[in-house]
Amino acid sequence: MSDDRIYKLYGEFGDRYDMHTPPHHYAHDHSFVIEWARSLGGQGRILDLGCGTGILLEKALAAGLEPVGIDSAPRMLELAQARVGNERARLIPMQELELNQLFDCVASLSWSLNYSQDVAELRDVLRRCHGLLRPGGGLILQVAHAPNAPTQKQTLNIDREPGPGGADDIVLSYCFWSEGPETMIADYKFECISTGEQFEERHELRVANVGVVTSVLSELGFIDIAITDSWRGDPFSSSISPFVVGRRSY
Incomplete structure (x- = not known):
């Protein structure tokens, strides 16, 4: 994401983000991701797509996982790096995601993925995620559903x-x-x-539809795709912010 596509909420005022959205606000979502990542086995390597100020990274590290996060908002990323170090929080737009390692889990919370400009860009981002997952690795996304x-x-x-x-x-x-x-x-x-x-x-x-997201995942070869209304794991029905999970085939 280029600088002109970073909103003030994440850009100019990004270092205030934890003031209006304190870490405890999404504690259940973070726990849900961490437990799901653990269920995948492997070495606990988790990539946080749109890591923001690094709350999930910090919690994953405390839980014994090996997290890495990327974000395109420098002022938010500075806070993440203060929490977990420069190597675990990197200034990389999701549209340019390239890393020389494989992960057991890729996560994206708080609608980060929905800031794709169109379905083609969404597909390319998810393709990049697919390439960074080990066989059998999993993907967990929190997306907006218009x-x-x-x-x-x-x-x-x-x-x-x-x-x-x-x-x-x-x-x-x-x-x-x-x-x-x-x-x-x-x-x-x-x-x-x-x-x-x-x-x-x-x-x-612009790409706020869970059906579009799951369709793209299927096209890319993800398996075991499922949708839940929330971190509680309840069946998808009325949520505007459902979770989607899927796995890279073995």
């Missing part, structure tokens, strides 16, 4: 977190809705009350 989202903009959700000015100093407002069967719109507003920093921006996720 058909289950509201068809019109709704009232903004609001998260308040501690900041430099004390409790509720950081405010993140957000809203998700669909523009057709494959496009998800995400509106974000960040504000730090004590410093007066704020911005608003709209993200357009």
Whole structure:
């Protein structure tokens, strides 16, 4: 991803990401990925695609795995490198993913994969992932699914977190809705009350359909593909953020 495709949420304000989205927010998702990666056997080598500030990398390392992460947002990656070291967190866009090692598991959380510009780019990224998995290795993706989202903009959700000015100093407002069967719109507003920093921006996720993702995985030769509504492993039905798992054939 070139610099002009990095949104402020991840770019200019990327070093504030952990302030409005603290590490505990996605603890269940991280545990789900780590346990699934362990179930694959091997040496616990896991690649985090879109590692952000390195929360999953840090947790995977503490769990005895061997994680490596890539991201295209320099200010977020600096935080990841502070957590796990420069060798485990690397500034590589997913569209240019090339590493000289094989992994037991490739993971991608928080809709990172949905920032592909079109299906062709998505296919190329997943092809690169396939090539980095050992035979029998697995892939676990958390993706946006537009058909289950509201068809019109709704009232903004609001998260308040501690900041430099004390409790509720950081405010993140957000809203998700669909523009057709494959496009998800995400509106974000960040504000730090004590410093007066704020911005608003709209993200357009152009390949936000779990059916498209699983179709591409099948085309690339992945097997045992399954979809769940959430980290709980419940059958896929109404989630706008399901998990997809699959394996590279032996």
